[in-house]
Amino acid sequence: LIGVIGGGQLGRMLGLAGIALGHEFRFLEPSPHPPAAAVGDVVAIEYDDPTAVDAFVEGCEVVTYEFENVPVDAARRIATRVPVWPPPAALAAAQDRLTEKELFRRAGVPTPQFVPVDSSDELASALSAIGDAVVKTRREGYDGKGQTTAARDDDADPIWNRLGEVPLLVEERVPFERELSLLAVRGRDGATTFYPLVENVHRDGILRVSYAPAGGASSGLQVDAERYGKALLDELAYVGVLAIEFFQRNGGLLANEIAPRVHNSGHWTIDGAICSQFENHLRAVLGLPLGPASTIGDSVMVNFIGSVPDLRALLQVPRAHVHLYSKAARPGRKLGHVTLVDADTSAVETVLALAGAGSFLPRAPGTWS
Amino acid sequence: LIGVIGGGQLGRMLGLAGIALGHEFRFLEPSPHPPAAAVGDVVAIEYDDPTAVDAFVEGCEVVTYEFENVPVDAARRIATRVPVWPPPAALAAAQDRLTEKELFRRAGVPTPQFVPVDSSDELASALSAIGDAVVKTRREGYDGKGQTTAARDDDADPIWNRLGEVPLLVEERVPFERELSLLAVRGRDGATTFYPLVENVHRDGILRVSYAPAGGASSGLQVDAERYGKALLDELAYVGVLAIEFFQRNGGLLANEIAPRVHNSGHWTIDGAICSQFENHLRAVLGLPLGPASTIGDSVMVNFIGSVPDLRALLQVPRAHVHLYSKAARPGRKLGHVTLVDADTSAVETVLALAGAGSFLPRAPGTWS
Numbered sequence: 001l002i003g004v005i006g007g008g009q010l011g012r013m014l015g016l017a018g019i020a021l022g023h024e025f026r027f028l029e030p031s032p033h034p035p036a037a038a039v040g041d042v043v044a045i046e047y048d049d050p051t052a053v054d055a056f057v058e059g060c061e062v063v064t065y066e067f068e069n070v071p072v073d074a075a076r077r078i079a080t081r082v083p084v085w086p087p088p089a090a091l092a093a094a095q096d097r098l099t100e101k102e103l104f105r106r107a108g109v110p111t112p113q114f115v116p117v118d119s120s121d122e123l124a125s126a127l128s129a130i131g132d133a134v135v136k137t138r139r140e141g142y143d144g145k146g147q148t149t150a151a152r153d154d155d156a157d158p159i160w161n162r163l164g165e166v167p168l169l170v171e172e173r174v175p176f177e178r179e180l181s182l183l184a185v186r187g188r189d190g191a192t193t194f195y196p197l198v199e200n201v202h203r204d205g206i207l208r209v210s211y212a213p214a215g216g217a218s219s220g221l222q223v224d225a226e227r228y229g230k231a232l233l234d235e236l237a238y239v240g241v242l243a244i245e246f247f248q249r250n251g252g253l254l255a256n257e258i259a260p261r262v263h264n265s266g267h268w269t270i271d272g273a274i275c276s277q278f279e280n281h282l283r284a285v286l287g288l289p290l291g292p293a294s295t296i297g298d299s300v301m302v303n304f305i306g307s308v309p310d311l312r313a314l315l316q317v318p319r320a321h322v323h324l325y326s327k328a329a330r331p332g333r334k335l336g337h338v339t340l341v342d343a344d345t346s347a348v349e350t351v352l353a354l355a356g357a358g359s360f361l362p363r364a365p366g367t368w369s
Numbered sequence: 370l371i372g373v374i375g376g377g378q379l380g381r382m383l384g385l386a387g388i389a390l391g392h393e394f395r396f397l398e399p400s401p402h403p404p405a406a407a408v409g410d411v412v413a414i415e416y417d418d419p420t421a422v423d424a425f426v427e428g429c430e431v432v433t434y435e436f437e438n439v440p441v442d443a444a445r446r447i448a449t450r451v452p453v454w455p456p457p458a459a460l461a462a463a464q465d466r467l468t469e470k471e472l473f474r475r476a477g478v479p480t481p482q483f484v485p486v487d488s489s490d491e492l493a494s495a496l497s498a499i500g501d502a503v504v505k506t507r508r509e510g511y512d513g514k515g516q517t518t519a520a521r522d523d524d525a526d527p528i529w530n531r532l533g534e535v536p537l538l539v540e541e542r543v544p545f546e547r548e549l550s551l552l553a554v555r556g557r558d559g560a561t562t563f564y565p566l567v568e569n570v571h572r573d574g575i576l577r578v579s580y581a582p583a584g585g586a587s588s589g590l591q592v593d594a595e596r597y598g599k600a601l602l603d604e605l606a607y608v609g610v611l612a613i614e615f616f617q618r619n620g621g622l623l624a625n626e627i628a629p630r631v632h633n634s635g636h637w638t639i640d641g642a643i644c645s646q647f648e649n650h651l652r653a654v655l656g657l658p659l660g661p662a663s664t665i666g667d668s669v670m671v672n673f674i675g676s677v678p679d680l681r682a683l684l685q686v687p688r689a690h691v692h693l694y695s696k697a698a699r700p701g702r703k704l705g706h707v708t709l710v711d712a713d714t715s716a717v718e719t720v721l722a723l724a725g726a727g728s729f730l731p732r733a734p735g736t737w738s
Contacts, residue, residue, distance in 0.1 A: 020693070297665075315657050
């Protein structure tokens, strides 16, 4: 029995991978019919209620999580009862943009310039020092929420107010060429493996399309990414899948953020890699040997945001693998995705159009055809 | 909601494929914790209880089955309430070895000589006419049960007694070179697709190893198999996956039996084909376009019979995909399987040895290396 904190689509896909390996799942999730309900029991608890936590961990051989806003204290308490992987310290690092950036520095991973600020005055100074900036809340930002852009001479007060008068990080606004991500995996024995760099295209702060491997990524870029990935994995004594988002600038990599879990930019691995990120995450946390992270073909993953395209039309595309999450449609919500493996340009264009992502062509066209 | 009669490992793997497509499952299964319980609700009913049948079909958009010993009358009654695919007529044909053989004749599919017998005297005559024979009960045989070999001069009485004094079929005992199987799929719209022929190696009447595609199968053999498959699909107005077992003799095919469901010899398709037999069965019964049945690599599937090999050792084999069914170990029981895709000879030998199937090398060695 594997306990998973969170019961969204990531939990659902972990469950699908783990059932094949003979495991059962229990999900800690407040909503009554989450996507993961199809693949295990769902329990809703208060993290502060020791009896309820007891009931959750009872019988679990390991506990993991599928979202990063798990209270670190709760994860640490659970870890006194049953192994919790990835380590709660990785949660702590990822939940605060300042500790995250400090982790990058400590591990020798290049990252954009940053200045932490705790007041409107400090924000004004930071903007004047950094110039074009992205101002982010230190905590609880995701999918583009809790952040805004700002320029050197912008008035700090309204920004400070708008972001909630909470601790912020002012980051250099990097004129990056594209966003790449790396999925890094580390086993309990310290063995590591890395999926190829993926190019991600966002709209409105939400991932729309991932191209795997990233077109035109030199082997040197992959080597750099893996070196950074290994430094972060080892620094955190990590176990499981770690997602690392990079900006590519002048052909080099700048780490933007990490997610201590399986990641949307790795969904293509279900159909396009020998061993999926979900299976490898489970292999890692269970102390089993890691599986091959190599591709079985070039893949394009397209998210369904807010609505699901006509299934009949999608499945007519020969190498389209469709994944739906059984979530109610709502604007901006991730409802499913499709992965095309070794598809030709016209298949990719058909799927992008069906998914309402027609203009999200890759920055390096031709690399996926 | 998809209703499935039966809740074994085939139901479990149907569920894993169908959840990815956004479906929920209900399984009709008497045992309380069957393999399919991981992927849906399990209900146990008496087929003769109309209220219980009502409860099973309530809310189902389609009903299918994962074993062939479903009472045909029950399937027909359910079909008055909700679409049932494959058609109950296919169940009827497959449940009786005589109607099955007559179906082959009607569809123009070569099959070994056969004589139905209903008494010890008729059995004696049949043996004397046919010579070396396999004597099978007409109904309820599977995995080598309910059958025995016999020779021209054998005494009919003890055979008649041993097989339970029930209607039998006496079949010519074919000195076949090997057993091949074809998975044929037909959609609601009559579209068909076929997986490549697979070579199957049995021991004690239980499938141990499948090689996909079958080594050394000429393209002519595949063409013949597909022609026979299409004839059977169309004759039955079939919808779903139909498994057809053939003997290969003198380079030609003789149909041995059919199974109107997904089949153990198609488990390799989860990892080794673009669209698995499970997804294609669901696409068919749901009226969706069929997916590609082509391979992504040469595959070897090895069943775990009676015990499960050490998982750590198995997962160290680079392209091993392990599937466990969460069943209690028992001699002769199928507990899981592993599929190797594009593996080298030494990986195949390692896995065969781990699975206790070391001597089950293919009849055409080298074809899977």
